[in-house]
Amino acid sequence: MKQVIKGNYAVSQGVKLCRVEVISAYPITPQTTIVEDLSEICARGEIDAKFIKVESEHSAMAAVAGSSSAGVRSFTATSGQGLLLMHEVLHWAAGARLPIVLANVNRAIGPGWNIWADQSDSLSQRDTGWVQIYCESNQEVLDSVIMAYRLAEKILLPVMLTYDAFFLSHTSEIVDIPEIEQVDTFLPPYNPEFKLDVDNPRMFGGMTGPDYYYEERYIIHKDALETLELYPKVCEEFKEKFSREYDICEEYQTDDAELIVVTAGTITSVTRIALDKLHEQGKKVGLMKIRMFRPLPVERWCKVLGNAAKVVVIDRNLTAGLGGVFANEIQAALYPLQNRPVIFPVIAGLGGRDVTPEDVENIINYALKNDQPTDIPLFWGLKE
């Protein structure tokens, strides 16, 4: 059924369709309406879930780590500072191999206080062992929740899906909401082999010395890499059931493109508009939208970007003293190639500053005009 809903409601609808059994979350702008909507969904009895209304994000993550360890499907949502507060438990959840799904509304990090779109929050969690999926539309948000559980419960790693504050969280779009019975055929009930069980007592997460710890970590890494093989299959099955197509990354007009723009989140939509205009002018420019960022799809990125002469990476995030995270990791991923494209790292739209199609058009024209970047990174739209 098609409805016009905001991004945050796409999340809560997704959670409902996945028959999540334990929810724990703490309100933070701009995630709050997810918490409110899930509270109402639970209160109305639309899903049979326990909602633990905790006193912090750190506790929210710890609560779902607890419930997931006992073998039930668990969900949490947060944003910005809340995600940072969860940091310690994010590592723990991944290390414990818990298939938790977390929706993060990308919000800038203070100070000064800023509630607007910026991907620094989730990108600063890139080493926690979580799978990360970046979304561009409300439909993609809903579908990504459903696919996230399918993936997480297969690979036994937690999945974070993430989307821009306000540009999606509070913006209404048409979303095709599948029937719950249809989702049931795609997502079977979660019943893990290992869980807290009084009839079969086991110990989880105990002291692990140098003799075992190393291999445990290696196995997590190996399984994380397997995600890169598994996710396209999940997407393929999703397409068969729901007729919507997703992948590890998305390509737009990349065939024969001399220049490829790389984006994640809603700047992608803006870039599509800019590209259409540039195509009319006969310019061979394409787009690679990052969806999965952890594990890092090195081979895929090399395949998509390897034949372009130039790659423009637009980062709505900043690591002070380094630049944009996406640009940095793309540079690292492409380094083994014999003929590497020239990379133009661009920072834009931090703290929710608007990035328009004209901005992206001008950024692309700048890269087309120059053989090499003038600034690494280029801070686009910086006020004097």
Place this chain on the structure above:
Amino acid sequence: MQKLIDIPRELMTEEDLVQPGLLSCQGCGASLAMKLALKGLGERTVAVIPACCWTIIIGTYPYSALKVPVIHVLFETAAVSASGVRAAFDVRGEKDVVVMAWAGDGGTFDIGIQALSGAAERNDDILYVCYDNEAYMNTGIQRSGATPMGAWTTTTPAGAIKEESKKDIEKIMLAHGIPYVATASVAYPDDIVYKFKKARSIKGTKFIHILSPCPPGWRTDPGKSIQVTRMATQAKVFPIYEVENGRYTINIYPERQISVKEYIQPQGRFREMSDKMLNVAQERADQKWDDLVKMAEDS
């Protein structure tokens, strides 16, 4: 004068859910506390253990000393991790399983108090146990909010011994209006078993605070752990009582009464405690006992 709680002796012959081979120090109170707690709870129990001495005591991967399922959790998350496990067992329809958070004093009085307060405010159906050895003993004797006034620790060293009093954690927990708050001591084993049996039957948040001696940290003879710990109750420094739905009961009226000075005498950690501090401690112990007696009489 009331003697020990009248506990059926067969209780003590119930299966031991703590197996031999614990990695604890000699004279460790925390190890004994777990053995007694599980005797009261039985095997349909899940233990949720944050960073604390028991992280080590239980054994390292792939061994566990407990015959019940155990989940190790982050230091400050004992209570809320238990809340999460509780929710899952409720979803699974296993409402009879007791979810027990088992934390030290640092994990309870200090770093874990936010999550504990949250769980208590929600009255989540968990049993929260603080085994209290009165300092961060696992990291090697650093002061915590449970360390008593006058105690030496490595962070309240000679010349700068702890001047602040121990937090009254029972009052903090009682202020949440939870159905059951109790103190216990490894010097009174029957009482521990009785309290855990009782806690098993109560819905909502239960809080049991067990005084657990630590010979390396208290600078005491490991062979005299029980004797030294019993003196805490005899000196009214650590009264044994329970509060069920607001009703106070003093479970142990000490068989002999001693002064705080006598209590601290065998403990090397109090070597530098001044007479002035001792007087304050004595006054507080007397006051606390008098208050308790009054509360018990009024209940």
